[in-house]
Amino acid sequence: MTTPPVPPAPAAAPAAAPAPQRAAAPLRIFLTVLHLAALGVIGAGVIGILSSVFGIGLGLLFAFGIGLLFLVGLVYALYGVGWFEIVRVRGLYALDVPDLAPRRRQVPGFGGWIRSLGRQSIDGRMWRAVASFAIACIFGALVIRLFWGMVWSAIFAFTPLFAQDEVAGPFGTLVTAGWAPVLGILGVLATAAGIIGLALLDRTISRSLVIPSHKAELVERVRTTSAQREGAVRAADVERTRIERDLHDGVQPRLVSVGMTLGLAQQKIDADPDAAKALISEAHTSTKAAITELRQLARGIHASVLDDRGLDAALSALASRSHIPVHLDVRMDGRCSRDAEAAVYFSIAESLTNAAKHSRASECRVVVRLRDGGTLWARVEDNGVGGAQVQPGGGLDGISNRVLAAGGDIRIDSPQGGPTSLEVSVPCAS
Structure with a gap:
């Protein structure tokens, strides 16, 4: 008796894999709407504070330089807003985007801090993130308005239950009570479409602003590599100068002294053996000191x-x-x-x-x-x-x-x- 063939695996099984991603899309849109609504509430305050600080800084710029303190604080505040926006967009859309890093000091001291602050104030990635935040705040304010329009449209659809004649419609118009459900349903659909459209538009804009372009990444990589190469060249030059100075001022004179002492000992070895022994002992001590200096010098190199x-x-x-x-x-x-x-x-x-x-x-x-x-x-x-x-x-x-x-x-x-x-x-x- 032959063994019945094993039935093949159903072909539809692999096609079910993308289902979780499709199911996650509505949830992602819902989360985007919540983000926009929250930014619509707090965004006006944040933008207002930043604008006020900028205005005060410019107004007090020539008053003993007090305005500079406000402008410096504004740079740090903008950096904080940009950092928050990158973290928000990265977490919302599961992007592989690095954090906004502050500009590093290339030169220590107060001058190096001023230069790093200037580079931070013109950092393109920071300003793109701030622009994304501002656009999201504007979209958030619109989302809140559309949400209240949706609520009003839903209530308007049930006005025939309370009125038999004409009712107040949108934009101050009078609408027959029989048309209120139709207009209410259309209003709900239109406002919902507007909210979803704003969420999708914000997704596109924020991703394009937050995700660094390939050209920007290459420019930043070249800038960082150039700075590190220049630092390595200067460090090697300083190290070479230090080694030359230590050899010239330390080991070299000591070895010359050892050579001269041994020469004197060679001249006196027959006529005055005791003096020659003393000179050889002195040369031996100087040689050990030179070896110690060479060891320290080698330890400083590696x-x-x-x-x-x-x-x-x-x-x-x-x-x-x-x-x-x-x-x-x-x-x-x-x-x-x-x-x-x-x-x-x-x-x-x-x-x-x-x-x-x-x-x-x-x-x-x-x-x-x-x-x-x-x-x-x-x-x-x-x-x-x-x-x-x-x-x-x-x-x-x-x-x-x-x-x-x-x-x-x-x-x-x-x-x-x-x-x-x-x-x-x-x-x-x-």
Whole structure:
């Protein structure tokens, strides 16, 4: 007896997969309508406040510069509105869109902050998000009006139950009671169509404004890459200058002295053996000191313990060699990329060196955290006299360029009288 053939799987089964997406479309439209209604309520107030701040800033611009404070606050407020709009649209339509990131300082200090604020004020992505928010607020006000028109039309459809003759229709007209249900139903359909149309139109406009264009992404990527390349070139140049200076001012004179001492010992080895032994002992001591300087110089170029045992162990070794006491607080649950850890390590090393040489500090505090979002953050603070400034080719300039090359941010605060603090934030994936 033969086995009956197994019936094939029904062909209609795979076609049922897109059903959840179709079912989700009405829900997405409903959520869009709710968003627009909420923005229609609060949007007028937000736009009014922003307009008032702008007007006050312009009006007080020449009154001892007080208006500048309002204009600076307006830039931050616009950034907040743009950030909120991107988050709202991304969550509503399930888009893969990055958050609105603030413009980073390319140069530390007050001048760097002013430049970053200027770049933020002309940030095209921020202004597109603000425009999306403003359009959504206008659409929201229209949605609220259409909703009340729908309610009125629904009530108007039942007016024959209360009136037998003519009733007041739309736009102040008089309508026969028998036509009221027809006009009411048409009004409900028209207002509902208007609400849905506004929701679909807002979806199209907000997506086109919030989602960055391919050209804008390429321009931003090129700008970021160029800034990082320039920072890497400047950092390499500063590092090369430092190595040349350390070799020329430290190791090279010591080795020359060793050579001269050995030459004198060679001349005296037959006539005065005791003096020759003393000179050889002196050359031996100088040679060990030169080896120590070379090791420190090599450690400044590349810290092998950083690759082998991580940032925590490397900073512990760095703190143990510091000439001033260092309170170290490192909390990291994992490792970051080599470039990110190297940038933070050398920033801390240079800060401790500067504190030992120039600040007359009695202690330093180093805090390192691996923050949410994949950012490696570090802060170095000493209790010295302050007054540190970024000089071209100096240590702080080297720190700034190294951090910029890693795609990070830096903030230096060193008022006269102290204390001096340095904060760096570097993406872990840099």
